Amino acid sequence: MIKIHFPDGAEREYAEGVSAMDIAKSISEGLARKVLAASVNGVVWDASRPINSDVSLKLLTWDDTDGKSTFWHSSAHLMAEAVESMFPGVKFWVGPALDKGFYYDMDLGDKKLTEDDLLQLEKKMNELSKQQNVYVRKEISKNEAVSYFQEKGDQYKLDLLQNLADGEITFLHSGKFHGSLPWSTYSTYRFNKAIKLTSISGAYWKGDEKNKMLTRVYGVTFPSNKELEEYLVMLEEAKKRDHRKLGKELSIFTMDDDVGPGLPLWLPNGTIIIEELEKLAKETEQAAGYKRVVTPHIAKESMYLTSGHLPYYADSMYPPMELDGTKYYLKAMNCPHHHKIFAAEPKSYKDLPLRLAEYGTCYRYEQSGELFGLMRVRCLHMNDAHIYCTKEQFYQEFKAVNDMYLKYFKIFGIDKYVMRLSLHDPAKLGKKYVDEPELWKETEALVRDVLIRTNTPFVEVQDEAAFYGPKIDVQIWSAIGREFTLATNQVDFAQGRRFKLEYTNQENKPDTPLIIHRAPLGTHERFIGFLLEHYAGKFPLWLAPIQVKVLPISDKFLPYAQTISQELKNADIRAEVDDRNEKIGKKIRDTELLRVPYMLVVGEKEMNEGKVAIRRQGKGDTGTATIADFVSSAKSEIKERRAE
RNA sequence: GCCACUUUAGCUCAGCUGGUAGAGCAACUGAUUUGUAAUCAGUAGGUCGUUGGUUCGAUUCCGACAAGUGGCUCCA
Structure with missing residues (x-):
């Protein structure tokens, strides 16, 4: 006889050679019908495999992963x-x-x-x-x-x-x-x-x-x-929130064969979202001590040889254009340009940390099969910044970036993501990664330390680092289940030296700064693609391209509707009037489908009382208010960037 | 880039085995003046992704190219 231990602490005896299925049957026929396999001492076994010794056993059903x-x-x-x-x-x-x-x-x-x-x-x-x-x-x-x-x-x-x-x-x-x-x-x-x-x-x-x-x-x-x-049915539902479908329905962006694959055109509605995101980023970065810079979209080959990008990255860059015997590349990243800004004037330890920020436009020649709506494109606008700091400042700076992520995620209600500590693969040193084994170990430990000390849940993955250092990536999934890196926070121990970036330390000696590359809002393209799916097109008021639509019951109330619309515009609220000769039901339906957050229905009653009937997208009629009251509540909802 | 598939009006899609195309919505015009998710009627709109070939004749069959889709590889 052998002893079988069950998860609930029970223990029963069976003849040697008994299978998990036999055991299930001995408990109940109903259970036996559901058993798919068994976990035997923590290892998944076929339910028919004979068990010949004392084990702990868990019967696995459809409810178990x-x-x-x-x-x-x-x-x-x-x-x-x-x-x-x-x-x-x-x-x-x-x-x-x-x-x-x-x-x-x-x-x-x-x-x-x-x-x-x-x-x-x-x-x-x-x-x-x-x-x-x-x-x-x-x-x-x-x-x-x-x-x-x-x-x-x-x-x-x-x-x-x-x-x-x-x-x-x-x-x-x-x-x-x-x-x-x-x-x-x-x-x-x-x-x-x-x-x-x-x-x-x-x-x-x-x-x-x-x-x-x-x-x-x-x-x-x-x-x-x-x-x-x-x-x-679930798959069908997921397709409905696919950003490519919503992007078309809500007039956010378009692609045109003549412009080229992976080169989205941002329509007016999409551009409003871009501008709101940039406003948020600039406010946040201003408060966190960043300085804004602007750099050209192209640079000479020599800069990318200095940075070390060309040997690692040339395949992902548009081929160069040659002028007067010099090759120029479209930039695929902003870091070299920023490093040149660091180098433009001598730096002392008193200048550090120096944080240079730019919503930089980059071009990457992604393989044609990899393009995917807005999530993977060839022209991207990056929420980029580079932080130059001393080793002593690193923990504080890296942590501040992590905190910034979390602040953003709270605003957007992003909770389905995985933080991934992306490490190098020692076997690929000198090929995919700069050949500095000691520095890799050291910086990887630094980054892991930040995550552990801040109690941030994370997973570690080999062979996902940048060529110049380890990073923390925020992984998300598209509506159809494809995985993407939404935001990234990277350490760079290589480029500082390559660019001979130096500051004078307290001992009056030259020192090379550590560099943090960070993009908490990723790129406009991927971030807005993600937001479209995340919100299923129902943007919060502050982000919604059209915030309020005024719907007159009939043409008779069109002048009143236009007065209201003008008052909203005067208060910096994005408002439009539905001036079509349609019935109110039709106007509501179309506006609902456009996911406009607020509909203000106005007819005879409202006009006489100087009020509006408020309808919240997805919620229906929510009562009437004076225009002044609506404006002030909408304005505070926008100002606070409330989720709803 | 690789494997497979797809491409018909602004959008969503019909169009059997080759005989030059149709619907709904949107647009435009008119009627209607409407009270919380689709008022009615009419008009206009397409070298059927591009380009070669087969054929008396190609949206339909075959090839090339382009773009897109599902994956692989790769990535913010």
């Missing part, structure tokens, strides 16, 4: 089995579970999958899951596995085997599909009731663009059709 990922991992294998039966000779790479669903990478030779193939594959998967095949789990030696896949000529599985040792290799046999290495869990096949293969794409083998491109099929499955339906 590990249960879901086990489910999706097995769906990936179910799909592989369907693919193999339809396209014999296919070779598989890996098929992991995702946050939502799964994919499988495969080499289909010359075969190209079509949308129709996906439907056929779904059908096949449904058939297979209904067959309720029994899968036999068998541990085999590395030699056996290698010779098996050598015979098959499957270089992908052989590659996977390289990193595994005897005792780690498991085969699962079912029908014709053989396949997989250790982590597979097949006991959940029978739960695959709602299957949707979502897309076909290419993916480089091992994620390296020098390697062959494999075919990747994405899919998602659910234990019931109801959940699949709900998921599809």
